[in-house]
Amino acid sequence: MKNFQIHIVVNSDTYLRDPNMSELGRKIVSESIEMIDELGFELFTFRKLGKKIESPECSIYRYFESKHMLLVYLTYWYWSWVEYKLVFAATNLNSTEEKLTKAIKVLTEPPKKDNSPPHINEFLLHRIVMKEGAKTYHVKGVKEGNQKGYFEVYKRIVQRLSDFVLDINPKFEFPHMLISTIIEGAHQQRYFAEHIPSLTDVGEGKDNITTFYTNLVFKVIEE
Amino acid sequence: MKNFQIHIVVNSDTYLRDPNMSELGRKIVSESIEMIDELGFELFTFRKLGKKIESPECSIYRYFESKHMLLVYLTYWYWSWVEYKLVFAATNLNSTEEKLTKAIKVLTEPPKKDNSPPHINEFLLHRIVMKEGAKTYHVKGVKEGNQKGYFEVYKRIVQRLSDFVLDINPKFEFPHMLISTIIEGAHQQRYFAEHIPSLTDVGEGKDNITTFYTNLVFKVIEE
């Protein structure tokens, strides 16, 4: 039972019409998450999505310029959501060490059921971002996308944790590299664990990823 | 002046006809490297490649089942080449520490001009693998691809360095995670440095990536 619901705001350059403002828009978002997770981003098409939600393909194009931009929207949403969880997780903690530990936990653990909006399955969205997230920037127009702010939240998260690192060790030279390495690394390891397990050490049942990266960060930044 | 040339063997499941055995095959490989680097993998097509090499599209399909499989071939080739460099780099070194340091250097530094086969521009190939490499496994058929051995060399490289790590600290629990994290991380950081610099700490002219990851590895594995 929850008496509040947070609203995630997404950069308006990622969409043509705000999908959060209409029934159809929310349906596009929620069903596309299911479908991308099921088919993978390559086999996912607006035509198939249209069929699933029983709306014509061209209606989807009124919300998103392309399926690539839909992916950009979804990952932006995801990172905003993670940012919210990071802020929330830091409250009532005193030391920067505790805050950093908690933040690494949020970034490296898979999501638990929580108060995300009802039309977003954040468990599936997490899987999508792990697998397809890099496709938002591994494209020709990265620089333009970066200028338009598609990655601003991601960058802010990296900055936030980098600041913790610098607070703990002001002389540490590579905080951004360290943080972006572990964020991407955690997603990657979780994906490998499922599909190419010999690239990881994730054993049966037990989840070492958070332990590994927490350890890594504190060992690397100590003077 | 070189009196020898090494020949990289690629898993024969990645191609229909061995592109290394004919003039046309080598042309397909060498020109596709230029073209994928120039256009990005999404905009690259066999039709455009056919036009460039003045051969019909269908001739290219006689070598590679799809453009995805061509990418798999190219990345396989790349990692085999890196493996060769790793073996070469380890000769005449006594301590495992030295070997590991050298290996990290090979894996994290951009390639220098060396004795790669004339039809392969390994500088461009390195850029392609940094940017597009993950697309070989971020697809629906990863598991089948893994079973067919598309990633066997990559896995062998991870194993090789993991063994160094375990030799230095036999109690270290997560060698594979550590090594695959730094290999992917190095590529990623180099890509970020060029396109989304605020995610890194790579400054003007100086290249910190190797320093960062070398430090990271030795700090993390120390008892």
Next chain:
DNA sequence: GCAAATATAATAGTATTACTATCATCTTTG
């Protein structure tokens, strides 16, 4: 309560992509 604005649906169409098929010709090689 109704006109105007806006969103959606229905239908149709286009250029391009990712292939496949067929057959003729050219080049090896045993």
Next chain:
DNA sequence: CAAAGATGATAGTAATACTATTATATTTGC
């Protein structure tokens, strides 16, 4: 020098990633 194999020429297909046009709902502002 014949047979096998590789390449070229030509053609074709289903699907993708869109766009355009017009009709029909639905919302909203006065």
